[in-house]
Amino acid sequence: MIRSLSISFLIFISLSFTQSFAKEFRIGALYWSMNIEGQVSMRKGLNKEFNRLTKADKKHTYKLIEEVAGDGEAGVEKQIQQMYQMISKNVDAIIIQPTNIAALVKPLKLANQRNIPVVAYDQFILQGKMTSFITSNNYQAGYLNGEYIASLFDDNFEIRLILVEYPMVSSTVERVNGFIDALNEHGQKFKILKTYVAVEPVSGANAGDEILRDFPFKSSIDVIFTINDGGGVSMTKKIIAAKRDEIKIATIDGDPESIALLKAGKNIVINTAQFCGQLGAKSFEILFNYLHGKSIPTKVLVPVFPITKDTVKDYPGWDGEIPRPFKKPWKNEYWNNKFVESKK
Known part of the structure; x- marks a missing residue:
């Protein structure tokens, strides 16, 4: 014992x-x-x-x-x-x-x-x-947006483009680089009318107001590329409220509110989403x-996922699993779903 x-x-x-x-x-x-x-x-x-x-x-x-x-x-x-x-x-x-x-x-x-x-x-x-x-x-995200936008216009048409950027962080700079590279590599003519800075809701709303003030007439802008939904959603709402339905918007992140606007056909034509x-x-x-x-x-x-009216059904959301590769409807090429790792 x-x-x-x-x-x-x-x-x-x-x-x-x-x-x-x-x-x-x-x-x-x-x-x-x-x-x-x-x-x-x-x-x-x-x-x-x-x-x-x-x-x-x-x-x-x-x-x-x-x-x-x-x-x-x-x-x-x-x-x-x-x-x-x-x-x-x-x-x-x-x-x-x-x-x-x-x-x-x-x-x-x-x-x-x-x-x-x-x-x-x-x-x-x-x-x-x-x-x-x-x-x-992020480069892939911008590139996917750019190649999709290029598919919507004739190569000889010069797109009148607005950039809503945020050059203070690396991810957003890479998105702009990818977008511009895709337009150039697909032979798409474009002219950058003006750039604005926005990354969160307040600055996004301000950018929307400024764009409408600077370009008040219909058909003066063809495309707005915004580097994220943080500022992009509030900016898009300003464009919608002004009934500028001729403007196509390309954005990045996959915010559920932004995706809902895409589904409803409200200006946003592509949202390349993260798996946050x-x-x-x-x-x-x-x-x-x-x-x-x-x-x-x-x-x-x-990897990031290109959401359009044709692919939105396959996006599992920010917290979902990464889907299998699929053939992009706007290009005879498969979407790349691979992680890219480097040990250099």
């Missing part, structure tokens, strides 16, 4: 000792905005993968320290300070959706000096070493593997 109690006591002490000295991974998670629905879905995907992977790991404990920067210049400045705070807390790793490609260079370099791994998703940071960078295939949940989940999976000494890619591009 005494021996049995002694063995039980020793087992209890052993388990307590193991639990007391189990490694706790403290991970700083820095999000950009909770006002851009695609970014909210990315966070949900990240959180879901965090819960799945950490629950299965019985040897370690995990703490996710979360902060949201917010929109505009104030959000950029806030995220800089948030990153410095995570470094001062000496977290084991940082996972971040940058608000600006240049503003976070100094804190990233400091994290490098402190040997704190940094995984960035959606946007990259211009200088310094990122442990890994995960994003949607999978992007967030993939980002945490890569960080988790790195913390456990596994080989990881330094860059991952998540």
